[in-house]
Amino acid sequence: MPIRTLQTWFARKGSAATEVAVSKKKDRSQLRVGIPKVLNIWTTHQFWVGFLRDLGVESENIIFSSDTSEEQGREFGKGRGTVDCCYPVKAMSGHYGELIFGQKKKINILLSPMIHSLPSVLHGHVVDTVTCTRVMAGPENIKSGFLKERDIFAENNVIHASPFVSLGDRHMVTDQLYISLKDAFDLDKEETARAVKAGFAALDDLTERARKQGRDILTWCAKNQKPCILVLARPYHMDIGIGHEIEADIQAYGYPILWLQYLPADMDLMNWLFEADLRDGLIKSPFDISDVWASSYSSNTNEIMWGAKVATRCPWIACVLRLSSYECGMDQPTYTPAQKIVEATGTLYFKFGDLDSTKPSGGIKIRVETIAHYLGKYSQEIIQRKLSYLSPNCPLGELPSSSSTVATGETEPAVVNVV
């Protein structure tokens, strides 16, 4: 049975870092807030959980919609489509409908942020970390499908709140959320600032733990000289209705999976991987992508290019799995450069492009078998070749000699989940 990757991240219970003082001033314990689990919510959900909990919204009253599915779209989004060719955006109609019509206990607010920029490990090393314009405008676009005949929100006593928010520029967030949410949540400035702080603490905590788990996986791979797979994709390809669980099918063959968004980014590891480029002055920092991607405005695109650079250098990332949605205008210019970067060291590269609502199960099964075959045949050669390009001072610990690379008896890290 495929192991679902990351499925527990939307658990409503806050992490220890989110257990901060809840506002005593206003009682929001009965307020029910629905959040469509779409687009960049996939990597920012803990900000919203931390923010709302700090405002006094109870955990059980923060409701995320289900994973995307054709049934969800048919049951809740039918007839509410708007003009957008991207399935990840189109699918939002079903999420909206599920939150409005599909709850036993009605929600009061549908919170669907227009996220303008994203926190990124590359912040400060790239031109900007803005989101795709279709992603950013998605909430307003999809809202119109629920207004075209009559106001469905008003009919159901639901407030549609879509704050424009620059999560990549933290100093702007309090003002942005205060201005756009003060009426819906009856906010004052001080409690907004406190809630924003709690939101970022929760988000940073999860990101740090997930990256730490990524490092643990790489450490295990290094110790046992075993390969793993890096998924190069946008955050919403973690949604099983958008990314179709392709990485889970490969994980079932015993290969640990790393997601780009949670690659370990510790300086010791990065400096080791990029040592030669830094020494030769090709880049200023391991997070500098100006050598391969000059117009580095788009956050997720930048990270895809950076991930390709890490993958081609990191010995145990023997294979890259590239996922992309149908006619993604943001991804198209990256296909060739990302593939060339990854393959420059002989790292395996497999692309599943043009993903849409339907899971092409037969085709995926055959390709997954092919990937497993190539990994079985070539991964040791790939690991040793890439190790030969690097200094022997691996920060992941002492490496076994190449002649003793057969299994040590330890089992692979089974699930890449962080709770």
Ligand code: SF4
């Ligand atoms: S990043 Fe690509 S798939 Fe996603 S919304 Fe933008 S154009 Fe569409």
